[in-house]
Amino acid sequence: MxxxxxxxxxxxxxxxxxxxxxxxxxxxxxxxxxxxxxxxxxxxxxxxxxxxxxxxxxxxxxxxxxxxxxxxxxxxxxxxxxxxxxxxxxxxxxxxxxxxxxxxxxxxxxxxxxxxxxxxxxxxxxxxxxxxxIPQKPQTLPSTAxxxxxxxxxxxxxxxxxxxxxxxxxxxxxxxxxxxxxxxxxxxxxxxxxxxxxxxxxxxxxxxxxxAKQASGWLNDRLSILRERLDKSEQKLQSYREREDLVDIEGVVGLVRRELEQTAQQLVEAKRNQSELNAIMRVVDEYGRDDIARLESINEITTHKVIQDVKREVVTAQRKVSELRQVYGPKHPKMIAARAELATVQENLSAQIRSLVMGLEKEMRTANSTVSALQQDVEQLRQRFQMLTRKETEYHQLKREVETNRNIYDTFLSRSKETEVTSDFNSPxxxxxxxxxxxxxxxxxxxxLIVVLAFVATLGFGIVLAFLTDALNDTLNNAEEVENKLGQRLLGVLPSLPSSKRKPLPTHTFFDKGKLAFAEAVRTFRTSLVLSQMDRDNQVIEVTSSVPGEGKSTTSINLAFSLGQMEKVLLIDADMRRPSLAGRFSLPAYQPGLANVLANTQQLEECIHVDEQSNIHVLCAGQIPSNPLELLSSENFKALLAHLRQQYDYIVLDTAPLEAVSDALVVSQHSDSVIYVVKSGSTRQGLVKAGLHRLIDAKANICGVLLNQVNGKQKQGHNAHYGYYDSHGYTQANAPT
Structure with a gap:
């Protein structure tokens, strides 16, 4: 999971x-x-x-x-x-x-x-x-308001x-x-x-x-007003009926409407007849009334029954003349009689046509008169109908007003009666x-429940706070973090031993039989260091850290102890700003050391102290100089290390932390390898990475990182002293290194 x-x-x-x-x-x-x-x-x-x-x-x-x-x-x-x-x-x-x-x-x-x-x-x-x-002013009684x-x-x-x-x-x-x-x-x-x-x-x-009471009172007030309004509307309707002499306005309007429709229909028929007669007479006037032959071609004249009868007689007379012409000559009495009969019939046809034309003309005048009369009748009926519809509209308006007022009055009257009946009915x-x-x-x-919830909530909050604290903690706590986050080899892990914060770990703890686990961890660290540098010269070993309090001096001492069991070892206190080795080995404060040798005020043999229990040689920092960086950068320091290489198998240099001063960078130029000490659960990753980058930029051989003061049961809290190695506070503090 x-x-x-x-x-x-x-x-x-x-x-x-x-x-x-x-x-x-x-x-x-x-x-x-x-x-x-x-x-x-x-x-x-x-x-x-x-x-x-x-x-x-x-x-x-x-x-x-x-x-x-x-x-x-x-x-x-x-x-x-x-x-x-x-x-x-x-x-x-x-x-x-x-x-x-x-x-x-x-x-x-x-x-x-x-x-x-x-x-x-x-x-x-x-x-x-x-x-x-203090005398008080007499208090007045508060008003009612x-x-x-x-x-x-x-x-x-x-x-x-x-x-x-x-x-x-x-x-x-x-x-x-x-x-x-x-x-x-x-x-x-x-x-x-x-x-x-x-x-x-x-x-x-x-x-x-x-x-209910308020509604009843309001309804009664409204009823009197509505009663007056209804009476006025009824009186107005009745006055209008009497003034206009109206009995059955709907029936009169309907009768006039039907009469108007019939007269309008007659007018349409009359106008159609008038139009036909006018058309015939225009043709007659165009042909001329004496041109019987052309008048005969008019369809209205030809189709007339009288003209058709006369024409049949003409045809009969013409057929008779034609038949007699084949038998008799032109002067035969029968021919003369037949021609006379034909002429009589033709004259009769001409007369009938003239008579018909005259009849059509007379009929046209009659049609015109009829159309004019019907138009006058239609106009009179239309005016009468419009007058009646206006009266009907006004009548209906007055009637609707009466009906509306009556409905409103009846509704309010009904609600008023209901309210009066139920106003004192107390239904819950x-x-x-x-x-x-x-x-x-x-x-x-x-x-x-309060106690249980408080316990559960606080427990949950404590767990969340623990995860938050751990998430915000960017210190190094185990080997995996050192290798993955720093990208450096882990040389070893030194366990945390009980000690006072003001007092460092006892100098010879390595040889304490009750601290075998610590001694074994130091030996494991020594072995890892030696094996990692087998392919190159690793005689001069520099030990440094990011900030004070990470245990670099303790690491240097115990590394020298472990190497001294097999080889000849010299431990040098190269931290000439805040030296600590003299005090750790119970040497006097005036014990001459590295600074004296570099300043040529003491001989090397006079400054080296031999620790009887571990059999290692110790070169303290000596008198604290005003210019430690210049001494470490001098040719004397380089020559001193070259001379010491001839006398010792291993030389362990305890230097100042990197975040404070540049002494460790100068010393790294004369060292075969650099061990970077990191206090578990204390030093932030940013400080460690910055120190490593400075060493890499100086082309120092970083052989690995030592994780110090690792607590197997619980990680160390944040106790890094940032700014400890500044130009003012470095030599003034007296914390363990």
């Missing part, structure tokens, strides 16, 4: 073991925090005043019983959800709360009395002292406190609502819950009665299904 991050080269893997390790690291702190907060919560819970909770159940009627249905007067619709929501808010209203407070006289109850605080006690004592020693204002202000505060203790909870999918109240007095809790329900019922009934809007009873056990505080 992946739960925590751990860098593995290119990717980050999370493991459950990491979380368990963090919890185990901070377990005592988490437990202490949880116990402390739980104890405080227990003390606080024991001091809390018990609060009792009583509840009553109220049934809100969906359809109130009423003598006559007149819901419109109240504007209530019990079928809607908004109705019940409105009732719940009325139960929570300040008006109901005020009625209950005044009814039960809660102004003087202890629940609503201000609780004196330490500050108020002090202020009262100060006021009493001021009254004793001021007293009323103060009373109202106090009442509003109590109503607010009362509302916070009151809770209204509707039961889902029912018409039931639970009224609950909390108080330090169990009897008062039950009384208030019942009083709220009763006040709500009384308030609703009073509101209904008040609305709700009723109790369960009255509140005096509780025997307090509802809160639940002291056990």
């Amino acid at each position: 992946k739960t925590a991050t751990r860098n593995t080269g290119a990717a980050e893997v999370v493991t459950l073991g990491y979380y368990l390790k963090v919890i185990n690291k901070f377990k005592w702190r988490i437990a202490l925090l949880a116990i402390l907060v739980t104890t405080l919560a227990m003390v606080w819970a024991l001091q809390l005043t018990p609060s009792y909770r009583a509840s009553a159940t109220l049934l809100i009627e969906a359809q109130q019983r009423k003598a006559v249905s007149f819901e419109e007067v109240y504007g209530l619709d019990a079928s809607k959800k908004e109705y019940y929501q409105t009732q719940y808010e009325i139960l929570r209203s300040r008006a109901i709360a005020r009625d209950v407070i005044e009814q039960l006289n809660l102004l003087e109850h202890r629940d609503f009395q201000p609780k004196p605080s330490m500050l108020s006690w002090v202020m009262n004592d100060i006021k009493q002292w001021v009254k004793q020693y 001021d007293a009323q204002q103060a009373y109202e202000k106090r009442m509003q505060k109590i109503i607010t406190a009362f509302s916070r203790r009151l809770s209204i909870h509707p039961i889902r999918k029912t018409q039931l609502v639970v009224i609950a109240y909390e108080s330090s007095d169990p009897a008062l809790a039950a009384d208030v819950a019942n009083a709220v329900g009763e006040a709500y019922i009384t308030h609703a009934m009073q509101a209904k009665m008040g609305i 809007i709700a009723r109790f299904t369960d009255y509140a009873y005096q509780p025997t056990n307090p509802a809160k505080p639940n002291r056990k």
Whole structure:
């Protein structure tokens, strides 16, 4: 299961073991925090005043019983959800709360009395002292208005406190609502819950009665106005009928409408006939009235029955003449008689055509007269119809006004009668299904739950705080972090041993039989160092760190002890700013050393001290110079190391930390390898990386990192002394290195 991050080269893997390790690291702190907060919560819970909770159940009627249905007067619709929501808010209203407070006289109850605080006690004592020693102006009695204002202000505060203790909870999918109240007095809790329900019922009934009476009065006032309006509209309608002499306006208008339609139809027919006659006469005038032959070609003349009969006679006479011409000569009496008969018939045809033309002309004049007469009739009928429709429209307007006024009057009259009948009908809007009873056990505080929740919450918070602290901790704590985050070889891990913060680890702990694990860790470190540098010369070894307090001097001493078991070793205190080796080996402060040799004030043999227990040689820093960096950069230091290489197998240099001064960088130019000491759980990664980069830039041979003061049970806390090696504080402090 992946739960925590751990860098593995290119990717980050999370493991459950990491979380368990963090919890185990901070377990005592988490437990202490949880116990402390739980104890405080227990003390606080024991001091809390018990609060009792009583509840009553109220049934809100969906359809109130009423003598006559007149819901419109109240504007209530019990079928809607908004109705019940409105009732719940009325139960929570300040008006109901005020009625209950005044009814039960809660102004003087202890629940609503201000609780004196330490500050108020002090202020009262100060006021009493001021009254004793400082003359006071005579106080005037407050006016009635001021007293009323103060009373109202106090009442509003109590109503607010009362509302916070009151809770209204509707039961889902029912018409039931639970009224609950909390108080330090169990009897008062039950009384208030019942009083709220009763006040709500009384308030609703009073509101209904008040609305009914107000509606009744308003309806009666409106009825008199509507009665007058109805009478006026009826009188106006009757006056109009009499003035216009109207009996059946709808029938008269219908009769005139039909007459107008018939006359208009006759006019259309007359105009069509007129148009036909005018067309015929135009053709006759065009052909000429004497040109019988052309007149015969007119269709209206040809198709006339009289003309057709005469034409048949002409045809018969012509056929007879044709037949006789084949038998007789032109002078034969029968031929003469036949021609005479033909001429008579043709003259008759001409006469009939002329007569027909004259008849058509006379008929045309008659048609024109008829069209003119019909047009006059239609115009007269149209004017009469328009006049009648205007009267009908005005009549209907007056009639509608009468009907509207009568409907409104009848509606108001009906509502007025209903209101009068039901105004004194006291139907409750709700009723109790369960009255509140005096509780025997307090509802809160639940002291056990408070203590348990405080413990659990603090425990969880402590764990989260532990993870947050660990996440913000960017120090180095184990070999894996050294190799992955610094990219350097881990030479060894030295365990943390119990010691005083003001006193360093005893110098010869390496040889203490009770500290075999520490000695074995030093030997492992020595072996790793030797094996890592087998392919090159590793005679001069420099030991440095980022900041003071990381144990570089202790590391140098124990490295020299471990190397001295096999080879001849010289331990040099190259930290000439804050030397510590003289004190660690119980040498006097005036013991000459490296600074004296480099300044040519002492001989080398006079400055070297031999430790009898470890058999290593020690060269202390000597007298603290004013220019240690110049001495380490001099040719004398280089020549001294070259001379010492001839006499010793290993030379261990304890140098100043890198973050303070540049001494270690100068010394690294004359060293075969550099060991970088990092205090576990203390030094930040940024400082270590900065120091390593400085050494790399100086082309020093960094053989690896030593992780110092590693606690197997718990990592060291953040105790890095940043700025310790500055130009002012380095030589003034006296902390262990």
